Amino acid sequence: MRALLTPRMLGAHLIGLVCVVVAGGLGLWQYDAWQRHRDSEQRDLTQAEPVPLAAVLGPDDRFPADSVGQPVRIEGSWLPEATVFISERRHEGTDGYWVVTPMTTGDGADEAIPVVRGWVPTPADAPAAPTGPGDVVGWLQPPEGTGAVDDDLTDDIYPQLRVADLIQRVDGDLYGAYxxxxxxxxxxPAGDLEALPKPSTSTGLRNLLYAIEWWVFGAFAGFIWWRFVRDSLKEEPAEHPVPSST
Structure with missing residues (x-):
């Protein structure tokens, strides 16, 4: 134990500790920068300027994964007879329902998109659905597919917002989104945003690689310190006198 506390060994301990701590700290800093880049990309999309729905999604298009949360402008006509309610939606800590009414995407259009008009504690609290022309700005979301089972197929309440469940209520096609x-x-009150845009895999990738590089350097510095200590503690072979032949 005394050999570990010599000035030479104390210097080695200090250098090894500084290298490991600095490398670990710089790695955490780069990792945090990577996470901030990804969080920033999520926020920026939801706060972007609204664009026409047609600029993001067509009636027969698959939902674009990079457009989750994109604000879009929908101009058309309300379809009040197709209003439904989506259960188990929370708002400010209270369970309730989404009020969903489809809108056509233009005068005389055969295509419609479900619009979450807002949140209510119970379906009975929902105001009458709007009629006539409408102009709404909303966050674009992919259809839900939670696998929840509808226990009553005769009412207007659904456990999830699936486009397939609403097709029978609309004369025409529905967009693959809401x-x-x-x-x-x-x-x-506006419905709470269910899904946020997923940042691309390359977002902040350089920061993540830098973080890994610093952690590898720290691990290597720790290995070098361990080898130095181990080699320093090896006992030198003892010298034995050669017995005399006389």
Whole structure:
């Protein structure tokens, strides 16, 4: 134990500790920068300027994975007879329902997109669905597929917002998406955003690689310190006198 506390060994301990701590800290700093880049990309998309729905998604298009949360402008006509409610939606810590009414995407259009008008504690609290022309800005979302089972197929309440469940209520086609009205419609509280955009795999990748590089350097510095200590503690072979032949 005394050999570990010599000035030479104490210097080695200090250098090894500094290298490991600095490398670990710089790695954490780069990792945090990588995470901030990804979080920033998520926020930026939801706060982007609204674009026409047609600029992001067509009636027969698959949902673009990089457009989750994109604000879109929908201009058309409401289909109040197709209004439904989506259960088990929370708002400010309270369970309730989404109020969903499809909108056509233009005068005389055969295509419609479900719009989450807002949130209500119970379906009975929902105001009458709007009629006539409409103009809504909402966050674009992919259809849900939670696997939840609808226990009552005769009512207007669904456990998830699946486009397939609404097709029978609309004369025409439905987009493979829905939109959550940013400010709510008709005084309703806006529905909470269910899904955020997923950042691309390359977002902040350089920072992540730098973090890994620093951690590898720290591990290597720790290995060098361990080898130095181990070699220094090896006992030198003892010298034995050669017995005399006389």
């Amino acid at each position: 939109a959550i009205a940013e400010d709510g419609v008709g005084g309703l």
